[in-house]
Amino acid sequence: MEELLCFEKKVERNTCTASPEPILTSDRVLQNLLQLEERYYTNSSYFACFQSDIKPYMREKVTDWMWEVCEGEHCQQDVFPLAVNCMDRFLSVVKLKRTQLQLLGTVCLLLASKLRQVMPFSARKLCHYTDNSVTEEELLSWELLVLSRLKWDIYAVIPNDFLEPLLHRLPLSEEARRKTRGHAEVFINMCSTEFTFSMYPPSMVAAASVGAAVQGLSRHQREWLSSRELLTRLHHITGIEIDCLRHCSEQIEEMIASNIASSQKPHTLSPTGKGGNNKMVANNGLKPENSKPETPTDVQDVHF
Template structure:
């Protein structure tokens, strides 16, 4: 797990805004190369873990991003992008040698621990459990959950939550958006996720704010991605401005 406060304790030349802008750009790159979603999540995990232990200058932040993407693609993809291609997408800002040197640095600082659970790892099981109760809109629910979970990557403050909790909170919010008058949680979801509604309260509130107000005009990639027909335009779904407090109350035995 990355540190939850590396911006305050380790980094002095970059900000949470710069991190979010880099991730937004990486979303565009992964879409352009049609990489699997797991590659994006791993890339962000590697970046945050590296930034937790190694101070970096802002002019090398994009270099870190493409190097982590290279490692994640090698781990997840059948045909990962070539180093030269990743240099090209940075408009030639970095050479092949610089990318390879940064790749070696990341692998060294992360001690070659590349197999890590991201929130995407938990989504399949959690979404499947939720779809049992939403048979009429299973695909819509899946796309909406994935949209919410990808938005979470932009939010530095969400690093304090476990990936499994972020995944469960994404399911909670998606089910609320689709059926605002119905309690989005039940005993079966608690069983499969191991989280009660009260456990999800803080994380859901942050995700709800992200969904309603968006990450900002400077970070359009995820919103535009999920505004496409192939994702059922889920980014354009209406979300009620408030979530009833009683939805976060745990069921009494």
């Protein structure tokens, strides 16, 4: 009976992890994930052909806020990507006004936390993060709306689901695997804020994030995999063409470089009078150590 036990350990507030389960890295699980991910693709043309009042920059601003809320609450790493997936899929089938976008993001955080978080968000706390511009009644009402329009199929396959199967198949030490996982999780979150990456399969985003993490860390560890060998191995694991993996990985590296460059510029004021909300790679690739969600004031910019 011992193999049926789940040995858990508390890591930090609101998080709890179990010991690694070998079955989750099996070939069968990987193949199931690759087959199921097609069900949760985002309609890449919903901004151009469907949504008339919401623009990509508004999505980026709201997802930045959603990420900061998750960081502030020490959520598990897969809560934020799942919330963004639910938001994109909803926007693919329901037209919204720009003033409703933060409400949708809040609802998606609530749903994702219920599925992937040990202790889910409370409606009251999420409303507090919006400076009470969203009421609990609206939040609960829209929760049913989002569930119904997504046909209650919200436990989507996200890039985080591929990390363990990928890392298990790469010739990395346990310490190297731990470092790679941490960096890859941050890159996946960064990709979630960029609409371009929502058009890629989760397996590609995960593989490219792992590739970018390994390449970044390998600059300090000569014994790690070369770029060519790494892409070849990731191709054999996922079946994704090497050129596609290379292109996606390069896009991630460009995004990281851009965010680092913007974080090093002098601190400027946003139109709301608060500091600009730049995504920065610091403190193990996360947000600034003392940062707090600057919304809802920051998100209100999408109303204008």
